[in-house]
Amino acid sequence: MQGVADLFDVSDSRKRALLQALGLLHSSGRLEALKTLDGLLQSARVHCLSTIELYFLHDAAQLKQPLNLRNEAAVVSLLLAALAEPAGQAAAGSAGDASSLLQQLSQYSETLWPELASGDVALSGSTSGSSDGSAQGHPPRGVPAPAGSAAADFEAWAREKGVQAGITIASFGALRGCAATRDIRPGETALSIPESVLIYEDTVRQTDLGRMLMAIPNLTIDNLLIIFTMIDRHDEDSQWARYWRSLPDKYYTGLSFQEELVQQLAGTAAHLELTRAQAHLRQQYADTRPLFDMLLQAYPQFLRPEWFDYESYLWAAELWYSYAFEIEFPKAPAGHGSSQEADGEAAMAEEGTAERGASRGGSSSGKPAAHKSRSAAGGGGGGGVKAAKARRRQGGSSGGGGNSAGGAAQSSADGSSASSSGGGSSKPVMVPFACHINHSPWPHCVRYGRVNPRTRTLDYPAFRPCPEGQQVFISYGPVPNLKLLCYYGFVVAGNPHDVVPLQLEIPDGPLRQQQEAALVALGITVEHSLQDGPLSMQLLACLRVIVATAPELQLIKKKKVRPLAGPINAENEEQAVGTLRAALEGMLRPLEALPLLAQQARQGHAAAEVTTEGAAEQQLHALHLDHHQQQQTGVLRQEEAAAAAGRADGQPATGGACNENGFDADWRMSRHFCRVYLEGQRTILRRSLQECDALVSAAAAAAVSTPSGAVPSSLCLRLSRCNRIS
Numbered sequence: 001m002q003g004v005a006d007l008f009d010v011s012d013s014r015k016r017a018l019l020q021a022l023g024l025l026h027s028s029g030r031l032e033a034l035k036t037l038d039g040l041l042q043s044a045r046v047h048c049l050s051t052i053e054l055y056f057l058h059d060a061a062q063l064k065q066p067l068n069l070r071n072e073a074a075v076v077s078l079l080l081a082a083l084a085e086p087a088g089q090a091a092a093g094s095a096g097d098a099s100s101l102l103q104q105l106s107q108y109s110e111t112l113w114p115e116l117a118s119g120d121v122a123l124s125g126s127t128s129g130s131s132d133g134s135a136q137g138h139p140p141r142g143v144p145a146p147a148g149s150a151a152a153d154f155e156a157w158a159r160e161k162g163v164q165a166g167i168t169i170a171s172f173g174a175l176r177g178c179a180a181t182r183d184i185r186p187g188e189t190a191l192s193i194p195e196s197v198l199i200y201e202d203t204v205r206q207t208d209l210g211r212m213l214m215a216i217p218n219l220t221i222d223n224l225l226i227i228f229t230m231i232d233r234h235d236e237d238s239q240w241a242r243y244w245r246s247l248p249d250k251y252y253t254g255l256s257f258q259e260e261l262v263q264q265l266a267g268t269a270a271h272l273e274l275t276r277a278q279a280h281l282r283q284q285y286a287d288t289r290p291l292f293d294m295l296l297q298a299y300p301q302f303l304r305p306e307w308f309d310y311e312s313y314l315w316a317a318e319l320w321y322s323y324a325f326e327i328e329f330p331k332a333p334a335g336h337g338s339s340q341e342a343d344g345e346a347a348m349a350e351e352g353t354a355e356r357g358a359s360r361g362g363s364s365s366g367k368p369a370a371h372k373s374r375s376a377a378g379g380g381g382g383g384g385v386k387a388a389k390a391r392r393r394q395g396g397s398s399g400g401g402g403n404s405a406g407g408a409a410q411s412s413a414d415g416s417s418a419s420s421s422g423g424g425s426s427k428p429v430m431v432p433f434a435c436h437i438n439h440s441p442w443p444h445c446v447r448y449g450r451v452n453p454r455t456r457t458l459d460y461p462a463f464r465p466c467p468e469g470q471q472v473f474i475s476y477g478p479v480p481n482l483k484l485l486c487y488y489g490f491v492v493a494g495n496p497h498d499v500v501p502l503q504l505e506i507p508d509g510p511l512r513q514q515q516e517a518a519l520v521a522l523g524i525t526v527e528h529s530l531q532d533g534p535l536s537m538q539l540l541a542c543l544r545v546i547v548a549t550a551p552e553l554q555l556i557k558k559k560k561v562r563p564l565a566g567p568i569n570a571e572n573e574e575q576a577v578g579t580l581r582a583a584l585e586g587m588l589r590p591l592e593a594l595p596l597l598a599q600q601a602r603q604g605h606a607a608a609e610v611t612t613e614g615a616a617e618q619q620l621h622a623l624h625l626d627h628h629q630q631q632q633t634g635v636l637r638q639e640e641a642a643a644a645a646g647r648a649d650g651q652p653a654t655g656g657a658c659n660e661n662g663f664d665a666d667w668r669m670s671r672h673f674c675r676v677y678l679e680g681q682r683t684i685l686r687r688s689l690q691e692c693d694a695l696v697s698a699a700a701a702a703a704v705s706t707p708s709g710a711v712p713s714s715l716c717l718r719l720s721r722c723n724r725i726s
């Protein structure tokens with residue numbers, strides 16, 4: 001290892017500029033200040049910046065403190081791993097320096113986010129008082145799976161197979177997950193799984209069924225894994241039989257949503273995504289049907305027709321979308337890991353985190369085409385702005401839902417691409433045991449995407465403490481609610497990774513070519529995102545260019561004005577922001593009129609008129625979903641939750657009760673999640689409107705002496721079909 005330059009990425013020009021602005025980059029191009037914790041943290045923050053974080057970053061100075069939990073989690077996880085490695089010690093100067101830094105870092109990670117110290121998963125400050133002490137540092141403890149249950153049997157099998165676990169499968173209210181069996185400290189491994197236990201291309205190939213399927217020409221690996229699952233789950237003699245039995249009988253991801261529920265989202269990005277993904281999966285099944293018929297004909301004594309109906313195909317696809325991971329396998333065989341590879345692993349940091357599931361959307365991730373086809377028009381909007389495609393940039397590597405074979409395999413939980421920077425290959429993998437851990441944007445573990453080249457295990461190290469008995473969360477990646485809803489079936493209220501995608505349109509006209517050229521020169525695309533926070537500088541720059549006059553475009557071309565740095569002039573600014581404002585209003589109105597939100601507004605105005613349906617949903621909400629909030633607020637004690645869910649013992653629910661994931665056959669919970677998704681979109685649009693107002697006021701104040709006479713923004717708007725929310 002040559003030094004820290006190998007530990008952190010300094011090749012990206014934007015990141016290099018940030019390092020320079022922070023005074024961390026020597027003129028020789030080498031990083032400095034790496035012998036202090038502060039210098040290390042700042043350098044790592046730059047290194048771990050995801051694409052979307054770079055997009056929303058306003059100022060290098062923001063990186064002097066933690067930027068957000070995702071970035072800091074990636075940073076701390078990277079450094080905890082790196083400083084424990086010989087390469088990291090070399091970077092620190094000596095093993096002694098590294099050990100001192102490691103100690104400081106461990107202390108630092110213990111003190112991070114006191115809101116999370118109790119093991120709670122909610123970071124936001126809305127802690128309300130509770131009567132049972134949950135909000136005072138005692139969130140509910142998990143109820144371990146009872147002896148004799150499928151989950152307990154699976155755990156026994158996993159331990160026989162060499163899985164080392166500091167966690168156990170447990171119920172938390174209506175939601176099954178994993179509880180810590182001991183206090184887990186930062187840097188400690190919560191779960192370590194031998195490569196041989198994993199279900200993926202290579203281990204499947206070692207089975208008779210896998211070899212037979214692999215001999216079939218033109219079968220994609222995604223489809224192969226789905227078909228393998230459809231058959232192997234019924235084989236009592238399968239080496240994974242006890243794993244298959246531990247899984248829910250039914251999934252409730254968006255891929256399963258009925259038409260009525262999909263229609264409740266009409267006009268939103270989720271509606272488009274769901275419509276496309278469901279159609280894609282149906283088509284993929286239809287294309288595979290002849291193969292099923294052939295298999296049934298060839299092996300009538302082994303196979304049953306009902307294993308191959310659409311419901312069974314959907315079950316397997318949803319499983320791979322929502323339970324699988326995208327994992328990198330280093331090249332070298334066990335015991336042959338070169339020191340270079342060890343360095344590579346340390347350098348991978350954030351890339352080494354795996355999200356699960358089908359989602360990343362990148363074709364390299366081997367996801368099913370369902371994912372690859374995912375692109376969703378966002379909420380409507382007018383003119384120059386149209387609901388954007390949910391880009392891979394957000395929904396993909398940083399936001400993708402789940403699994404691999406399903407197409408949503410989680411890849412990099414910290415948002416950067418997980419694909420094979422260490423010379424290995426990235427594959428969709430079902431990871432027994434890890435797949436029983438629930439997701440949180442406020443997780444305990446984010447760096448788990450790469451098989452350890454020395455031990456050939458897949459390890460889940462914690463970067464912050466989790467007390468014994470409390471739920472351990474991993475991050476499936478910075479997944480926005482749209483992807484969570486479609487590919488995992490749930491959403492996170494107050495999800496910090498939620499966005500509203502936007503696509504700007506350059507109006508047809510005499511200036512179009514010049515505007516396009518200006519955007520190219522500035523390195524800005526027309527695809528943008530809104531967050532529950534300040535508007536991106538790139539979005540504002542794009543708007544400034546789109547509304548620019550010919551003289552203004554000349555100034556931009558000659559670099560006499562810099563749209564990325566701030567307003568070109570008051571008039572241009574007023575029009576740029578006005579254009580956005582009008583478009584946002586055009587998106588918000590139809591969103592608020594959707595029955596799921598309108599009904600809620602009515603209920604808000606007349607609380608006494610809560611419908612039976614609404615009451616039931618509220619009860620479910622209390623039971624499961626706002627799981628995060630419950631833990632935070634202690635709204636619900638776990639005994640109440642389990643009892644109300646009809647499965648106090650952790651056994652799968654029957655009849656009208658909830659399944660392992662807290663879903664009910666009446667789709668009430670799913671409807672609730674749809675509503676929370678819409679609320680999230682509404683929050684972001686409202687916040688963005690406030691940001692517009694603040695910008696307009698600032699521009700007006702700056703232009704007090706120079707009246708603008710700006711053209712009304714609507715002149716720049718052109719409605720496009722996929723803009724409309726309804």
Ligand SMILES: C[S@@+](CC[C@H](N)C(=O)[O-])C[C@H]1O[C@@H](n2cnc3c(N)ncnc32)[C@H](O)[C@@H]1O
Pocket residue numbers: 175176177247248322323324356434435436437438439440487488489490625627660661
């Ligand atoms: C990989 S599995 C996690 C384990 C799963 N709960 C079980 O017991 O089988 C992913 C599924 O768990 C549920 N899930 C995960 N994290 C969740 C969360 N934070 N809130 C609600 N449901 C969650 C969703 O149904 C999701 O599709």
